[in-house]
Amino acid sequence: MNDATKKRIADMVANHKVFLFMKGTPDMPQCGFSMRAVSILRAMNVDFGSFDVLSDDEIRQGVKDFSSWPTIPQLYVNKSFVGGSDIMMEMWEHGELEKLVQS
């Protein structure tokens, strides 16, 4: 990953308290896992930024290196990597995700 890509990712994450890298857009997810991630965020009524990795191959690959995480979607809260849709679902079920996004 080059420095420009790394900076673009860091800026996106820094400019939003809650940020989701996903396939497709919140209104039109292109993958079931991304859809699940959006559904969880919407169920919590939380504002979030998002980026469609299908629109940019540099970011699509870069974000995997950025977080040492091989799959999309990826959720960031307060600039920290939280996890993919399985971890989001588990945290949501335990009420942990709501606490985190409200922190």
Place this chain on the structure above:
Amino acid sequence: MFTADRIRVLLEEKLPDCKAIVTDPSHDGRHFQAEVTSSAFAGRNRIEQHQLVYGALGEHMRSDIHALQLKTYLPDLWPHRAG
């Protein structure tokens, strides 16, 4: 095409005291589900547990495996104990 059983074998080889139940629910050799336990998960948070699993699968995670729905358990909490 990859198989659920290859994933299970890889995980059980690479992670200490690992048990894994891996399925291919859509029978496409690309989208898998796994439940995994390992003694290496002790003292690690969920992200770190999942990263250990991804690490064990290495390059396959970037190529053969399109998606892996994952649930990790500490050994004490493994729900599939042989009875």
